[in-house]
Amino acid sequence: MSVKGLVLLALSGAAALTFLMLSCALPEFGVYWPLFVLMFYFLAPVPMLIARRLGADMDSTSTACKELSIFFTTGIVVSAFGLPCILAHAGVMQWGACAFVLAGNVIAFLTILGFFLYFGQDSDYDFQRW
Template identity: 85%
Template sequence: MAVKGLVLLALAGSAALTFLMLACVLPQFGVYWPLFVLMFYFLAPIPILIARKLGGDADSTSTACKELAVFFTTGIVVSAFGLPVILAHAQIILWGACAFVLAGNIIAFLTILGFFMYFTQDSDYEFQRW
């Protein structure tokens, strides 16, 4: 089962990056500004990982550190969806490229969520109990 999960996560990550690259390299789009979304992909899991490292007792369901980490992660995810919309509204990228980036964002962040659900044994948050 572990190999199937890893293969599925790798496939989903590849699909997300494919959508992001299509938003940049297709001739009708031709600009590479959407690649700045990669920064959000790398930043998104960092607050949760830090909170798990610094978290107090494992028995408490909610600590201030974990809640702050979820807040920062939410801000990073919302920013990743907002950046291409703002770039398209300012006519720096086309709306078609924005759609590709948003599709890639959905897949990428679901992949990150799947990674945390798959490789985490403790279920501290409600969204990890699906």
């Protein structure tokens, strides 16, 4: 992959944030509670980054640290999809805003996955340390 991959990652991240902002800023929705999902976007890669840093010296394909980081990452992703549904069910926000947030979540987490796949592969550059 080259610069095209990075541009695609940036474009998909911008699209995800656009959906999230639409769920807040459209006049028929008008609440900013969906912005709490941003917290999950920042927390999602943290367990995998920690596991990659701690498990760099081990040659095993599956370690307890890696499995625990996948478990925590899965919990964060499920929480990011659950929070807007709970807020919409409680009547805090409308279901249309919930749909925008869920669409943004799908795009954002696919972007995060693409980031890890892009920078996780072997290349001439020293990006693997991320």
